[in-house]
Amino acid sequence: MEKISPLAPKKFPTMPPVAGVRLGAAACGERYKGRHDLLFAEFGPGTRVAGVLTQSQTPGAPVKWCRQLLPGGRARGLVVNAGNANVYGGRRGDTAAIHTAKAAAKLIGAPAEEIFIASTGVIGEPLRTERIIGALPGLYENLSPTAWRTGAGAIMTTDTFPKGASRRAKIGGEYVTIAGIAKGSGMIAPNMATMLAFLFTDAHLPVRVLNTLLRVANERSFNSITVDGDTSTSDSCLLFATGAGAQHPSVTSARDKRLKAFRLALEEVMTDLAQQIVRDGEGAEKFITVRVTGAASEAAARRSALLIANSPLIKTAVAGADPNWGRLVMAVGRSGEKINPNRMAILIGGQLVARDGGIAPGYRETMAARHMRGREIELAVDLAVGKGTATVWSCDLTHRYIDINADYRS
Amino acid sequence: MEKISPLAPKKFPTMPPVAGVRLGAAACGERYKGRHDLLFAEFGPGTRVAGVLTQSQTPGAPVKWCRQLLPGGRARGLVVNAGNANVYGGRRGDTAAIHTAKAAAKLIGAPAEEIFIASTGVIGEPLRTERIIGALPGLYENLSPTAWRTGAGAIMTTDTFPKGASRRAKIGGEYVTIAGIAKGSGMIAPNMATMLAFLFTDAHLPVRVLNTLLRVANERSFNSITVDGDTSTSDSCLLFATGAGAQHPSVTSARDKRLKAFRLALEEVMTDLAQQIVRDGEGAEKFITVRVTGAASEAAARRSALLIANSPLIKTAVAGADPNWGRLVMAVGRSGEKINPNRMAILIGGQLVARDGGIAPGYRETMAARHMRGREIELAVDLAVGKGTATVWSCDLTHRYIDINADYRS
Numbered sequence: 001m002e003k004i005s006p007l008a009p010k011k012f013p014t015m016p017p018v019a020g021v022r023l024g025a026a027a028c029g030e031r032y033k034g035r036h037d038l039l040f041a042e043f044g045p046g047t048r049v050a051g052v053l054t055q056s057q058t059p060g061a062p063v064k065w066c067r068q069l070l071p072g073g074r075a076r077g078l079v080v081n082a083g084n085a086n087v088y089g090g091r092r093g094d095t096a097a098i099h100t101a102k103a104a105a106k107l108i109g110a111p112a113e114e115i116f117i118a119s120t121g122v123i124g125e126p127l128r129t130e131r132i133i134g135a136l137p138g139l140y141e142n143l144s145p146t147a148w149r150t151g152a153g154a155i156m157t158t159d160t161f162p163k164g165a166s167r168r169a170k171i172g173g174e175y176v177t178i179a180g181i182a183k184g185s186g187m188i189a190p191n192m193a194t195m196l197a198f199l200f201t202d203a204h205l206p207v208r209v210l211n212t213l214l215r216v217a218n219e220r221s222f223n224s225i226t227v228d229g230d231t232s233t234s235d236s237c238l239l240f241a242t243g244a245g246a247q248h249p250s251v252t253s254a255r256d257k258r259l260k261a262f263r264l265a266l267e268e269v270m271t272d273l274a275q276q277i278v279r280d281g282e283g284a285e286k287f288i289t290v291r292v293t294g295a296a297s298e299a300a301a302r303r304s305a306l307l308i309a310n311s312p313l314i315k316t317a318v319a320g321a322d323p324n325w326g327r328l329v330m331a332v333g334r335s336g337e338k339i340n341p342n343r344m345a346i347l348i349g350g351q352l353v354a355r356d357g358g359i360a361p362g363y364r365e366t367m368a369a370r371h372m373r374g375r376e377i378e379l380a381v382d383l384a385v386g387k388g389t390a391t392v393w394s395c396d397l398t399h400r401y402i403d404i405n406a407d408y409r410s
Numbered sequence: 411m412e413k414i415s416p417l418a419p420k421k422f423p424t425m426p427p428v429a430g431v432r433l434g435a436a437a438c439g440e441r442y443k444g445r446h447d448l449l450f451a452e453f454g455p456g457t458r459v460a461g462v463l464t465q466s467q468t469p470g471a472p473v474k475w476c477r478q479l480l481p482g483g484r485a486r487g488l489v490v491n492a493g494n495a496n497v498y499g500g501r502r503g504d505t506a507a508i509h510t511a512k513a514a515a516k517l518i519g520a521p522a523e524e525i526f527i528a529s530t531g532v533i534g535e536p537l538r539t540e541r542i543i544g545a546l547p548g549l550y551e552n553l554s555p556t557a558w559r560t561g562a563g564a565i566m567t568t569d570t571f572p573k574g575a576s577r578r579a580k581i582g583g584e585y586v587t588i589a590g591i592a593k594g595s596g597m598i599a600p601n602m603a604t605m606l607a608f609l610f611t612d613a614h615l616p617v618r619v620l621n622t623l624l625r626v627a628n629e630r631s632f633n634s635i636t637v638d639g640d641t642s643t644s645d646s647c648l649l650f651a652t653g654a655g656a657q658h659p660s661v662t663s664a665r666d667k668r669l670k671a672f673r674l675a676l677e678e679v680m681t682d683l684a685q686q687i688v689r690d691g692e693g694a695e696k697f698i699t700v701r702v703t704g705a706a707s708e709a710a711a712r713r714s715a716l717l718i719a720n721s722p723l724i725k726t727a728v729a730g731a732d733p734n735w736g737r738l739v740m741a742v743g744r745s746g747e748k749i750n751p752n753r754m755a756i757l758i759g760g761q762l763v764a765r766d767g768g769i770a771p772g773y774r775e776t777m778a779a780r781h782m783r784g785r786e787i788e789l790a791v792d793l794a795v796g797k798g799t800a801t802v803w804s805c806d807l808t809h810r811y812i813d814i815n816a817d818y819r820s
Contacts, residue, residue, distance in 0.1 A: 058743030058751050088739050090752075090767035123736030124769065233740050312722070312807075313815055320816030326533025329498050330643050333468030341468050342500075357500040359534065397722075398816075399809050405723055406730030406808075 007279035007287050007375065007395070008161045012152070015166040017145035018177050019202040020044035020242025024147050025154035026139040028131040031083025031121060036154035038132060039080040040139045041198070042108055047242045049075035049116065050210035052218050054235035060087035061097040061127075062117040063234055069113055073207030075240050076110035078198060080155050081132055082183075083121040087233045096127045103133040107140045118196050118236050120157055120183065152181040155196055158404070159185045159280050165272035169265035171248035172258045176203040178265050182273040185227075185280045197222060197237040197273055202245025203262065212254035213266055214239045221270035224302060224392040226309050227281035239266075278393045283400030286318050288393065291380040295388035296338045302390035304335040308379065315397035318377050323368035325353045332381055343384035350378060417689035417697050417785065417805070418571045422562070425576040427555035428587050429612040430454035430652025434557050435564035436549040438541040441493025441531060446564035448542060449490040450549045451608070452518055457652045459485035459526065460620035462628050464645035470497035471507040471537075472527040473644055479523055483617030485650050486520035488608060490565050491542055492593075493531040497643045506537045513543040517550045528606050528646050530567055530593065562591040565606055568814070569595045569690050575682035579675035582668045584658035586613040588675050592683040595637075595690045607632060607647040607683055612655025613672065622664035623676055624649045631680035634712060634802040636719050637691035649676075688803045693810030696728050698803065701790040705798035706748045712800035714745040718789065725807035728787050733778035735763045742791055753794035760788060 023041035030037060051070050053063050069075075079100055086093050101115040108115070119127065152162035166179040184195035205213075214237070222237055251259055279287055290309045295301035308314055308331045317324040328346050332339060345355035349371030352360040371377070377396075433451035440447060461480050463473050479485075489510055496503050511525040518525070529537065562572035576589040594605035615623075624647070632647055661669055689697055700719045705711035718724055718741045727734040738756050742749060755765040759781030762770040781787070787806075 055746075056740070056743035057745075057749050058739045088736070088751075088764065088767065092768075123739055124764070233743055312811075316812055316815035319812065322816070326498070329468050329533055330466070333466035333643055335467075336465075339467050341498075354498065354534070357498065358502075397812065399812055401722075402726055402729065402807065402809055402812065405726035406732070 004160045005280045005284055007284055009276065012149045012162055013164055013166065015148040015164055015179050016177055018179050018200045018242065020047060020244030021200045021240070022143035022145050023151045024139050024143045025150045026135045028081070028135040030081060030128065030131055036150065037082045038135055038139065039078070039151050039154045040104065040136060040143065041078040041151070042143055043076050043240050044242050044244050045076070047075045047240055048073055048205065048207045048210055049238060049240050050207060050214045051236065051238040052214060054232055056233045058088060058233050060085050060119060060234040061089060061093035062086055062119045063236060064094065065097040065101065065117050066236060066238070069116060072113060074114050075116055076114040077104045077108050078116045078238070078240070079104050080118040080196065082155050082157050084119060084125055084127045085121045085123050085234050086119040086127040087123040089126055092126060096129045099129050100132055103136050107136060116238055118234065120155065120196055120234055123233060148179060148181060155181070155183045157183065157185070158282065159183050161280060163273055163276040163280070165269045167265035167269050169261040171203060171251060171262050174248035176201055176245050176248060176262065178269050180269045180273050182277060184277040185282055195222065195232060195235045195277060197270070199239040199266070199269065201239070201241050202243070203241050203248065204243035204246030205241050206252060209251065209254045210239055210241055213259070213263055217263070217267040217270045219302070220267055221274040224390065225274045225278045226306055226392065226394050227278060275393050278395050281395035282404045283398040284395030285398050286375055286377050286396040288318055288377045288379065288395060289391060290394065291378070291389070291391045292383065293380070293389045294382040294384045294386060295390070296386040297388040298390055300337045301388040302392065304332060304337045304381070304383065305390050305392040307331050307335045308381065309392045309394035312397055315394065318372065319396040319398045321369065321372040323348050323353070323365060323372050328379065328381060332383070337383065338385045340384040345382040345384070347380040348372070348378070414570045415690045415694060417694055419686065422559045422572055423574055423576065425558040425574055425589050426587055428589050428610045428652065430457060430654030431610045431650070432553035432555050433561045434549050434553045435560045436545045438491070438545040440491055440538065440541055446560065447492045448545055448549065449488070449561050449564045450514065450546060450553065451488040451561070452553055453486050453650050454652050454654050455486070457485045457650055458483050458615065458617045458620055459648060459650050460617060460624045461646065461648040462624060464642055466643045468498060468643050470495050470529060470644040471499060471503035472496055472529045473646060474504065475507040475511065475527050476646060476648070479526060482523060484524050485526055486524040487514045487518050488526045488648070488650070489514050490528040490606065492565050492567050494529060494535055494537045495531045495533050495644050496529040496537040497533040499536055502536060506539045509539050510542055513546050517546060526648055528644065530565065530606055530644055533643060558589065558591060565591070565593045567593065567595070568692065569593050571690060573683055573686040573690070575679045577675035577679050579671040581613060581658035581661060581672050586611055586655050586658060586672065588679050590679045590683050592687060594687040595692055605632065605642060605645045605687060607680070609649040609676070609679065611649070611651050612653070613651050613658065614653030614656030615651050616662060619661065619664045620649055620651055623669070623673055627673070627677040627680045629712070630677055631684040634800065635684045635688045636716055636802065636804050637688065685803050688805050691805035692814045693808040694805030695808050696785055696787050696806040698728055698787045698789065698805060699801060700804065701788070701799070701801045702793065703790070703799045704792040704794045704796060706796040707798040708800055710747045711798040712802065714742060714747045714791070714793065715800050715802040717741055717745045718791070719802045719804035722807055725804065728782065729806040729808045731779065731782040733758050733763070733775060733782050738789065738791060742793070747793065748795045750794040755792040755794070757790040758782070758788070
């Protein structure tokens with residue numbers, strides 16, 4: 001067992017039930033011993049679902065299965081196993097996902113096409129489904145509306161702590177709940193693929209609206225974090241809306257003003273989970289916030305910020321507590337985004353370091369160095385060409401990352 | 411002084427003079443003590459020049475100076491200093507480059523607009539030119555046609571060995587010589603910006619032809635290597651053709667068949683130097699060759715290969731001698747290039763590991779693991795969609811990389 005990340009939250013949050021959602025976990029021993037490695041969740045009738053899936057061209061079988069199901073927009077269950085990602089398993093891998101869905105569907109009494117599947121773990125090893133399918137009936141007997149922590153723990157691979165977050169928000173004067181769990185410890189953990197995030201709400205919203213809300217929030221949360229810049233074959237983020245708490249008025253457009261609080265709450269839950277993933281980044285000792293302002297657009301700002309956040313030279317400088325702003329100049333220069341090199345500004349820990357093509361008057365490196373010795377590092381760049389802003393989160397690159405990833409698998 | 415890279419060539423090659431080129435080095439002590447840090451080269455009248463410069467939007471003053479000069483296509487001298495990159499120095503930095511060019515021009519008796527400048531070293535510190543300009547006259551007295559090793563040594567920053575290569579080739583039945591020196595130890599060395607490469611030939615070729623030959627060879631050499639994926643603010647590759655050895659017939663097109671041997675020789679010199687840079691990659695213990703075949707185009711193959719070569723998860727797997735082919739599946743999947751996941755093939759050390767969507771029959775991991783324990787690692791992927799091929803070179807990601815780059819600058 002890994003030592004818990006020094007950046008981990010003090011404890012797993014207290015999370016309320018979400019009407020229409022019950023979940024639980026079991027140990028099926030596909031790879032791990034002595035721990036839960038299987039999550040099962042059931043959703044009430046009428047549950048709608050939206051999702052964003054990895055853009056990898058070598059996606060896992062569960063991703064392909066979910067991609068087929070999403071246009072239907074309906075969900076009654078979710079099964080997630082940890083230890084084997086069921087990636088690159090050919091037809092046999094596809095069959096494994098379908099068999100799992102069918103077994104869960106039978107227990108719930110729903111079509112298999114409403115059972116979502118995710119797998120995380122080793123790539124390229126055949127997934128044997130007997131243990132998973134064998135564990136489902138007993139697990140189904142014991143589903144509970146409050147098993148968030150158990151569920152979040154069951155989907156961990158090299159994660160060092162379970163990740164959960166929740167918020168309440170009003171739609172048209174009536175409260176709804178949003179709860180989420182996630183896993184990930186690197187865009188790809190060692191041999192273990194994946195970032196997974198599952199969001200649950202009792203709001204009653206059309207699939208089209210859910211998809212829009214999820215996509216926008218996803219850009220600003222999970223698509224705004226990076227540990228090592230590698231993209232998993234299994235990344236999946238699914239939003240289930242049971243409608244079971246729906247006292248609120250009917251809403252048919254994602255732009256409806258009554259959704260503002262819900263939109264913000266969803267973004268908060270997703271950002272909270274995304275930041276927890278970075279805080280559990282492989283070998284992470286420091287949490288880095290990169291803010292880019294003055295870009296040509298929000299998307300341009302995000303691309304520049306991710307380039308800074310992904311640079312091994314910046315990540316190692318942070319590890320070494322070196323306020324090496326020359327590397328920020330380098331990273332911004334190579335981003336390909338529009339910049340004004342003679343007007344741009346660079347800040348470390350809120351202190352202006354450079355601007356207008358040179359070191360800022362009054363810049364004190366001792367202050368910047370003190371900031372860099374902390375756990376929470378803030379880097380900011382203003383590109384001086386427009387109004388686009390974005391914030392992304394990353395972690396430092398340490399010896400521990402190499403220890404973890406250079407270890408032979410066996 | 412760093413320990414010499416375990417991947418370094420046994421010795422600096424024996425390099426012939428290039429008619430019309432004299433060079434030398436001196437210690438001006440801008441940053442380093444007790445070593446040469448200034449290179450000066452003079453070219454005979456009529457020398458033509460072609461160049462490719464960093465695409466960074468925060469280029470150093472020397473890069474901006476060279477960019478102004480290149481359309482003229484004429485060169486009489488080259489001055490390179492190591493220790494200070496003269497980047498992000500504002501107007502003062504631009505003036506420093508111009509003053510250096512003027513001083514060299516006066517000695518040679520040529521216009522300043524024919525003196526090329528490059529600087530490599532720390533970003534963001536003002537470059538004082540007095541020492542450089544003061545050292546030039548004595549240096550000019552002692553230029554020699556054979557000071558390749560001295561010259562290659564003077565432009566090193568964190569390099570652990572000097573880099574040189576040469577070839578002879580016939581144009582229309584007559585021999586010409588190509589010689590080159592380069593520096594670089596990471597796309598960006600710690601605080602030290604830069605990959606620099608200077609090529610010299612006595613061939614007599616028009617600027618247009620030189621530019622075409624240089625661009626094509628550059629794609630397959632310096633643009634096909636990566637240490638950490640970061641792009642320097644100072645990357646420069648210049649090709650000087652003195653015409654002084656020109657017994658060969660006049661050639662006016664880069665497509666002229668009589669240039670075939672020269673084209674190959676130029677590519678060989680540049681690839682040789684490029685590979686030496688990778689062999690001196692920060693912390694490198696293993697040299698990685700990534701070959702991609704079956705891509706939609708050569709450019710697509712190169713992009714896929716660079717993505718594999720840049721992946722921290724693959725670089726750490728190589729460091730750990732782990733034939734972790736799942737990470738190759740991941741990297742190919744995220745490249746965004748066209749692939750056929752059900753037909754693609756993966757090879758490690760020439761052994762077929764996976765194909766047609768699963769592990770290859772007869773794959774022996776022990777053999778792949780033995781290959782991975784060597785110094786020279788070969789990874790190959792066939793994307794199964796077209797005829798594009800490319801080869802790129804990289805090195806592993808080791809603890810030493812972090813030691814070097816997480817060190818505080820002072």
